[in-house]
Amino acid sequence: MQQFLNITLGGLSQGAIYAAFALALVLIWRATRIINFAQGAMAMFTTYLALAVIESGQSYWAGFAVALAGGLVLGAIVERVIMRRVEGGPELNAVIVTLGLFVGLQALAAIIFGAAFQSFPAPFGLRGFTFGELTVAFTPFSVFIVGSVLVVMLALVALFRFTDLGLRMRASAFSQEVSRLLGVRVGRMLTIGWALAAVVGSLAGLLIAGGNLVHPAYMDAVIVYGFVAAVLGGLDSPAGAVAGGLIIGLALSYVSGYLGSELVTLAALAILVAVLLIRPKGLFSRVAERRV
Amino acid sequence: MGTRIITKPLGAARRFLPSSVLGRNLLAVLAALVAVVLVLELTTPFRNAQLATMSYYAIAAVGLTVLTGLNGQISLGHGALMAVGAYTTALLLGEDAVPFPVAMLAAAAVTALAGVVVGAAAARLHGPYLAGATLALAVGVPGLAIYFDGLLGGEQGLPVSSPRAPDWFADALYFLSANDMSSAKYLAYLGWGTLLLVMLLLANLMASRFGRVWRAVRDDEVAAELAGLRLGRLRVLAFVVSAACAGLAGSVLAMVVRLAAPSGFTIVLSLSLLTAVVVGGLGSLGGALLGSALLVFLPPAVTNLGTSAGLTGVQAAQLAPFVYGVVLIVVILVAPGGVMGLLRRLFAFRRAGSTTSSNKGGTR
Numbered sequence: 001m002q003q004f005l006n007i008t009l010g011g012l013s014q015g016a017i018y019a020a021f022a023l024a025l026v027l028i029w030r031a032t033r034i035i036n037f038a039q040g041a042m043a044m045f046t047t048y049l050a051l052a053v054i055e056s057g058q059s060y061w062a063g064f065a066v067a068l069a070g071g072l073v074l075g076a077i078v079e080r081v082i083m084r085r086v087e088g089g090p091e092l093n094a095v096i097v098t099l100g101l102f103v104g105l106q107a108l109a110a111i112i113f114g115a116a117f118q119s120f121p122a123p124f125g126l127r128g129f130t131f132g133e134l135t136v137a138f139t140p141f142s143v144f145i146v147g148s149v150l151v152v153m154l155a156l157v158a159l160f161r162f163t164d165l166g167l168r169m170r171a172s173a174f175s176q177e178v179s180r181l182l183g184v185r186v187g188r189m190l191t192i193g194w195a196l197a198a199v200v201g202s203l204a205g206l207l208i209a210g211g212n213l214v215h216p217a218y219m220d221a222v223i224v225y226g227f228v229a230a231v232l233g234g235l236d237s238p239a240g241a242v243a244g245g246l247i248i249g250l251a252l253s254y255v256s257g258y259l260g261s262e263l264v265t266l267a268a269l270a271i272l273v274a275v276l277l278i279r280p281k282g283l284f285s286r287v288a289e290r291r292v
Numbered sequence: 293m294g295t296r297i298i299t300k301p302l303g304a305a306r307r308f309l310p311s312s313v314l315g316r317n318l319l320a321v322l323a324a325l326v327a328v329v330l331v332l333e334l335t336t337p338f339r340n341a342q343l344a345t346m347s348y349y350a351i352a353a354v355g356l357t358v359l360t361g362l363n364g365q366i367s368l369g370h371g372a373l374m375a376v377g378a379y380t381t382a383l384l385l386g387e388d389a390v391p392f393p394v395a396m397l398a399a400a401a402v403t404a405l406a407g408v409v410v411g412a413a414a415a416r417l418h419g420p421y422l423a424g425a426t427l428a429l430a431v432g433v434p435g436l437a438i439y440f441d442g443l444l445g446g447e448q449g450l451p452v453s454s455p456r457a458p459d460w461f462a463d464a465l466y467f468l469s470a471n472d473m474s475s476a477k478y479l480a481y482l483g484w485g486t487l488l489l490v491m492l493l494l495a496n497l498m499a500s501r502f503g504r505v506w507r508a509v510r511d512d513e514v515a516a517e518l519a520g521l522r523l524g525r526l527r528v529l530a531f532v533v534s535a536a537c538a539g540l541a542g543s544v545l546a547m548v549v550r551l552a553a554p555s556g557f558t559i560v561l562s563l564s565l566l567t568a569v570v571v572g573g574l575g576s577l578g579g580a581l582l583g584s585a586l587l588v589f590l591p592p593a594v595t596n597l598g599t600s601a602g603l604t605g606v607q608a609a610q611l612a613p614f615v616y617g618v619v620l621i622v623v624i625l626v627a628p629g630g631v632m633g634l635l636r637r638l639f640a641f642r643r644a645g646s647t648t649s650s651n652k653g654g655t656r
Contacts (some may be wrong), residue, residue, distance in 0.1 A: 035420035038425070085625050091419035092366055093624050096570055099368070099423075100624070103563050104617020110610040111603065216654040220559055224431050262439040265432035272428055273413045276421065 006137035007257035008250065013142040016149040016250020017207045021152070021226035022203035022233065022241035029235050031173045031193040032087050034094045035227065038101035040219030042198055043080070043205025045105050047214055048071040048113045050206060051120055060123045067202050075198025079191045087190070102223075110216045145207045152200055152278035153242060159196075169193055221265055225252065228272045234282025243284060321492045327483045332477055333469040341476040342588050343547075347483025348374075348544040350584035351490050353568040354577050355537025356492055360566075361575025362503060363530040364510035365414060369561035370424035370538045372433035373410075375552070377403045377542025379437065382450035382552040392455040396486070396543045403539020406534050410532025415524045429564045434554035449553025452546045454479060482540040483544045490537055491577055497533065498577070506530055522644030560613055565617045571623055582631055590615065 021039065028036045036042075049070045050063035078101065086094045124140035160166035172179040172189040180186050204226070205219060212218075229248040233240025248268065255267040275282065294633050332340055352370055359365050377399040382397040410429065414422055437444040444450060454475065459483075462473035471477075497503055508516040509526050517523055546552045568587050572579025591612035598608030627634050 035424060037423065082621060082625070092360070092364070093628060095366060095420055095423045096566065097621050097624050099563055099566065100617045100620030102617070103560065103567075103613050103620065107610040107612075107614035107617060111607045111614065115606055117611065178552075217558075221431055224424075224428045228428065231424070232423070260439055262435040265435050269425070269428040269432045272425055276417060276425065277413065289430065 002134065002136075005259065007134055007253050009138040009142070010248035010257075011253025012246065013138070013145045013249075014253060015246035016146045017204050017245075018222070018229045018249050019242040019245025020149045020152060020200055020207070021204040021222055022245045023156070023227035023238055024197040024204065025226055025230045026233070026235060026238055026241040027156075027193055027197040027200065029230070031169070031190055032083070032094075033091070034083065034087065034098065036194075036197070037095065037098040037223060038078070038105060039197070039201045039226070040205075040223035041102045041105035041109075042071065042074055043201040043222075044214070044216060044219045045109050046074065046198075046202040047120070047205040047209045048109050051118060051209075051214065052113070054121060060121055064123075067206050068199050071198040071202030072195045075195040075201075076191050078198070079194035083194065084187070084190070089254060106216045113216075114217055116217045117213040120209040120212060120214045133170045141210055142266045148203065149209065152203060153238075155164075156200075156238065157197075165192070221268075222270050224265060225249075228268045228275075231272060232275050232283055234284045237282070237284050240282055240284030244282070311455075315497055317492055317495045320495075321488050323335035324488055324491075328488070329468070330483075332480055332484070333465070333471050337474050337476050340474065340480045344476060344480035344483045344544075344548045346584050347487045347547060348478065348541045349565070349568060350581050350589050351483070351487050351544060352538045352541035352565050353572070353580035353584045354487075354491055354494055356535040356543070356565050357569040357572070357575055357577065357580040358498065358537075359530050360569060361535035361573075362498060362510065362526060363506040365418070365527060365530065366423050366566075367414070367426045367531075367534070368423055368428035368559070368562045368566065369410065369433075370534070370565050371557045371559065372430045373403050373406060373535050374542035374545060374561070375433055375437070375554070375557035376406050377539030378452075378546035378552040378556070379450065379542075380539070381442060381546040382452045383443075385453055385455075385547075386450070389453065392482075392547065396540060399543035400536045400539045403542065406537040406539075407532040410535065411528040412577075414531055415527035426562075427559070430557075430559045434557050436588040437554045444535075445553070447554060449551050449556070452549050452550050452552060453481070454547045474517055479509040479544075479548045483548060486544055490540060491581075493575060494533075494537075502526075502529070556627065562611075563614060567620050569630075571619055571630050573630030573634075573636075573645025576630070576632040579632035580628050 003105070004076065019229050021043075024039055025035060026032060028039075046067040050067035053063040053066045075114045082097060083094070086097050124144050126139050126141055128135045128137050128139050130136075144184060158166075160170055168179070168184045169189045169192065171182070172186040176186050180191075206223070207220060209218070225248055226245070229244035230241050231244070232247060233242070233244030235241075249273065251271060252264050252267060256264050259267075310319060332343065334344070346397055352374055356367060356370050359367055380399040380402045382394045384390050384398055385392065390398075410426070414425065417425055421581040438446050440446075456475065457473045457478035461478070465471065465473055505516070505521050505526055506621075508519065509521060509523055509563070513523060544550075545556070549556065564587050568583030569580050570583070571586055572581065572583035591609075595608045598611045599605065603611070623630060629636065
């Protein structure tokens with residue numbers, strides 16, 4: 001029973017991170033119909049930036065801020081310089097370009113920061129809370145994970161619901177032509193969208209890294225989990241991405257806890273195939289029909 | 293292949309070429325075979341080993357280019373399919389060893405079977421969905437080797453006993469070139485022989501009814517379906533053909549490297565194969581060959597550049613994947629047809645007046 005509880009709690013905090021990552025994918029998909037396979041590599045890169053700042057003697061929070069700001073800039077540059085040229089083109093071209101970014105950034109990080117495993121600090125304790133005799137696998141850092149992901153989600157909801165910028169971004173995601181006719185600068189909205197998504201992705205990267213080892217490939221599996229979570233949620237729905245992330249986090253935690261951690265990525269693949277074959281529009285999408 | 297690009301001065305020679313596709317392809321393969329023997333006999337053992345490496349990259353790449361270029365399905369899972377072929381070979385060449393041709397055929401068959409399963413799921417997906425699903429495959433499959441570590445050797449992997457050159461083969465080559473047979477050279481012959489056979493089969497397949505309908509499916513699904521083509525079956529078939537190639541490639545890899553281990557089949561392998569086919573030009577066998585040459589001969593070159601520029605060995609080793617990434621982006625942005633697309637455009641340009649635009653980017 002205690003094992004079940006611990007696995008569930010661990011799954012929830014992992015799920016919160018996958019939810020953030022899936023949310024980043026969904027933000028870009030809604031605006032440009034592109035899956036950003038470089039999202040993980042970009043997050044890995046900004047996490048290394050944070051590590052460099054922290055190792056130079058600054059506080060964790062300075063590194064945290066640098067990583068998020070770095071994500072903002074990186075996302076904007078990637079959209080403006082590279083992705084702009086393949087948006088609206090053949091879908092395979094966009095896929096290949098994001099994969100090129102993925103490989104390139106990963107190698108660049110290894111060249112600049114080294115390919116070895118490095119430990120990444122956590123701002124809060126990593127010892128589980130105790131209730132009487134019972135120590136559960138839910139740490140102060142887990143609280144921080146869930147809390148920061150919640151804050152980011154609420155901030156995004158507020159942005160899209162209540163601000164003029166959010167309205168323009170939604171408009172250009174809905175129909176580029178019409179938005180352009182109404183005076184929305186669609187290109188700029190796409191740049192902002194990519195930048196925001198990269199910030200959310202960077203947050204996910206930082207949260208996974210906290211208290212763990214980082215190396216240039218540490219986000220590889222997370223891309224898969226985030227993608228599965230996003231597809232599970234319907235790719236179009238931010239709320240779906242969050243729910244999908246939590247479901248994936250829990251499911252993978254059970255697989256890892258009861259069957260073996262080597263099978264986690266295969267379980268993700270199985271879930272993905274099952275979703276795509278049985279309910280390709282995802283669990284939460286309101287779009288009636290979609291060709292996958 | 294080379295015989296199809298014919299400029300005016302060569303027009304006269306064209307009459308002496310066989311008129312059937314099979315004949316022309318056979319002739320090209322024979323010419324290539326002569327070239328392979330010459331190159332392998334005239335180069336050092338180190339180059340022989342590099343060429344052996346190139347052969348298995350190329351076998352996988354020609355399979356991938358048929359799938360992605362001709363049928364429009366992207367696969368990031370070919371590294372995983374190669375792993376299936378490599379492990380099958382390692383198991384069959386283990387204790388009670390079967391003859392290696394049997395092991396290679398079995399590797400192709402088992403991988404083709406895996407291709408049926410993957411292809412059946414993939415046939416319903418396209419673009420980013422397919423990329424994501426096959427990416428999951430590439431990341432997930434190496435975990436199987438660790439999970440079943442009793443059978444598959446875990447992280448260390450399985451050692452493979454490479455076949456030795458039979459005496460008649462060594463004698464025949466000694467008769468031809470007066471060179472002794474080395475193990476690396478024999479494996480290079482094995483790899484290139486397999487590659488040429490695969491290319492012959494694929495070239496004929498591409499020129500056949502199947503090549504035509506695959507292109508039709510790629511270019512316009514609705515039109516193809518209205519014309520009575522069964523999209524699902526054709527897509528699965530393309531995937532199976534491509535997977536069988538990947539399985540053969542994995543088999544050759546296992547024999548050349550003498551090891552089948554999960555660390556050999558990372559996501560970077562799958563992405564390298566994609567780089568090879570994109571750089572060469574999607575849908576072109578010659579392009580896939582060019583791209584595989586890039587995968588083998590570029591890394592040492594850039595690594596040397598890196599170390600002479602003051603990078604450490606570990607850093608310099610990462611320059612090659614960095615270049616792959618940059619090249620992937622640049623090729624798609626600047627010349628989506630790859631090297632072959634550029635060449636084709638060049639020839640079309642020189643033959644002024646001909647309005648054929650056979651190259652439309654090729655990356656649908």
